Amino acid sequence: MFALLLATITACNQDSGSRELPELPPLPPLLAERASTAGPERPIRELIVALTGSVRGEVEVCGCPTTPYGGFERRGVLYGQLRSHGVPTFAVDAGEMLVKGLTARDEVDRRLRAEAVLDLAAAAGLDAWAASPLDLPPGGPAFLQEHGALSANWVPEGGAPLAAARVVEHEGVRLGVIGLSDLPGADDPDGAVRAVTAAMTEPVDLWVALSNASEAVNRAVAEGVPGLGAVLATQGESHDEPLATHGAPIIEVAARGRYVSVLHLTLGTDSRPVELVNRGVWKDVALARGRLASAGEGAAVVGAELERDAARLPGLTTGRNVAFVESVPLDAGYAPTDRGSGVSARLEGFRQSVLSSAAAASARPAPEGGYATGSSCAGCHSDRMASWGFDAHAHAMASLIHRDAQTNPECVACHSTGFGRPGGFAELKPERVEAFRDVQCEACHGPMAGHDGRGGKSSAPVTEATCRTCHDEANSPKFDYGAYRSQLSCVRVSGQSEPDR
Ligand code: HEC
Ligand code: HEC
Ligand code: HEC
Ligand code: HEC
Missing domain, CATH: 3.60.21.10 (Metallo-dependent phosphatases)
Structure with a gap:
């Protein structure tokens, strides 16, 4: 050693050339x-x-x-x-x-x-x-x-x-x-x-x-x-x-x-x-x-x-x-210059199989009605909708577009709502994605079609596990539930506002 x-x-x-070495200790x-x-x-x-x-x-x-x-x-x-x-x-x-x-x-x-x-x-x-x-x-x-x-x-x-x-x-x-x-x-x-x-x-x-x-x-x-x-x-x-x-x-x-x-x-x-x-x-x-x-x-x-x-x-x-x-x-x-062959071609094949697996899953009917999607909440929760608009979640799809990754199922899964979930979506055509884009209300509260605040369908519990489906160690290494939760508009406005009557 x-x-x-x-x-x-x-x-x-x-530089020291033929420098004298000190006396060596015996080898271990x-x-x-x-x-x-x-x-x-x-x-x-x-x-x-x-x-x-x-x-x-x-x-x-x-x-x-x-x-x-x-x-x-x-x-x-x-x-x-x-x-x-x-x-x-x-x-x-x-x-x-x-x-x-x-x-x-x-x-x-x-x-x-x-x-x-x-x-x-x-x-x-x-x-x-x-x-x-x-x-x-x-x-x-x-x-x-x-x-x-x-x-x-x-x-x-x-x-x-x-x-x-x-x-x-x-x-x-x-x-x-x-x-x-x-x-x-x-x-x-x-x-x-x-x-x-x-x-x-x-x-x-x-x-x-x-x-x-x-x-x-x-x-x-x-x-x-x-x-x-x-x-x-x-x-x-x-x-x-x-x-x-x-x-x-x-x-x-x-x-x-x-x-x-x-x-x-x-x-x-x-x-x-x-x-x-x-x-x-x-x-x-x-x-x-x-x-x-x-x-x-x-x-x-x-x-x-x-x-x-x-x-x-x-x-x-x-x-x-x-x-x-x-x-x-x-x-x-x-980055590869030729995306038509070898690894790139196989990667494309994998994306297609993720899409068809997601399509099969999303074709299954959601237990209760499925997704109402964002705009429908606005009718009664305009204040929450407005404050959510300032959250990072509201421009999650824009971040993908910025990277030209909006048709990559590997990314869309977390930067949208209901991808590959029963009652959700899987097709990445713009008009299909539009309704489910970004991390909307129902990404956290669960599918809420049929809810009107009068005792019908209500929110699924929002827990740390809800966040961690997307905030995993690879994509959100600094995730801390307490700190991240307190940044949510939903949490900040809670108690300060009521649904529109
Ligand atoms: C027709 C009006 C209406 C629409 C549309 C509506 N809500 Fe509500 N929501 C209410 C009312 C009223 C309450 C209050 C009920 C209460 O305080 O018990 C409520 C309560 C809630 C609550 C807290 C209580 C619970 O049920 O868990 C959540 C979460 C919620 N709404 C989410 C949503 C989401 C997400 C959407 C869109 C998918 C939505 N709401 C659409 C009227 C509506
Ligand atoms: C469907 C996936 C998904 C779920 C569920 C989700 N998030 Fe996110 N979250 C994202 C994505 C994607 C971003 C990055 C958005 C962007 O900037 O493009 C993000 C960003 C954030 C940010 C902003 C971080 C920053 O550095 O600006 C906070 C805070 C946050 N999430 C908190 C939460 C909390 C707390 C929960 C659970 C209650 C949660 N999120 C649930 C996908 C999700
Ligand atoms: C497992 C869920 C997940 C997947 C898969 C995922 N992301 Fe994200 N992404 C997140 C979360 C969560 C954040 C927020 C991280 C944080 O601030 O802690 C984020 C943040 C980002 C941001 C930073 C936004 C900003 O401005 O700060 C970009 C860009 C992004 N993701 C692009 C991508 C791309 C491109 C892919 C596909 C290759 C991808 N993501 C796949 C969950 C995911
Ligand atoms: C990133 C996850 C996340 C998203 C997205 C989100 N919420 Fe919330 N929401 C929460 C959490 C966490 C709470 C619990 C706040 C508390 O109890 O203090 C909450 C609370 C609520 C409440 C009050 C519930 C109660 O019992 O008082 C309503 C209403 C609500 N959200 C509606 C919405 C609507 C409408 C949207 C879309 C505009 C939305 N939320 C988007 C996480 C989210």
């Missing part, structure tokens, strides 16, 4: 052991690993105000760009990919989404993914198995064990990927170490664990599995910075697919943990490599020169595995 750290530190102090036992078991040096190989995790069924760019990033289309563009550089590129997901949070309306919806996510992931070019117990869609364990989910330590209830690992090969480079699942209430670091060790059965260029497990399990595996290159994990507490350990580093990725953690690797062996370097060092390594590659007959001279640089640039020497990690936000720069 100290040796690795020092190598990195000296690498960072590039773990590393000493690791060093002695390191396999033979091998020719330098380069590769890129693009990591996502906790995508949680988010297929589109996030509508969120602060970080409008993400979505499978942009991910596909990023993978394509990385792959176009001629370096073998692997795309992997650490799990919690399939199932969306609270908004999933029902089983059909969840299954539809899980299938769409896997379809989109395949179209974007995902190579391997780890299963999480949170990924269990209707259809159960068999569904995970059929779609190649990996897990070395989790046997889904009522199902057979999943494949523990897979070897993916691109342009002659072999990446071994092991799945590691979170087992809430049954955290077993030692078991995880054994399971991962047992899964590393064949020779590859680099083994990585794809993990949605707890931090304790990740650390145990990173430090306790000889020959493991890195632990690539879903977001934990250290997602801002890769975490160095006494063994392999733990590299996390921000949740919901808004960012992709991209690892640029250069390998010099097949059995040592990856050492992390900063961007500056990485650039120097890449530059030096380039010079060597283009030196032709002068290679020997350049090689000797580089040899002298080797101490400063650990990635140049053989026998070491070096990586630089960057977190790439999937912003508008990755």
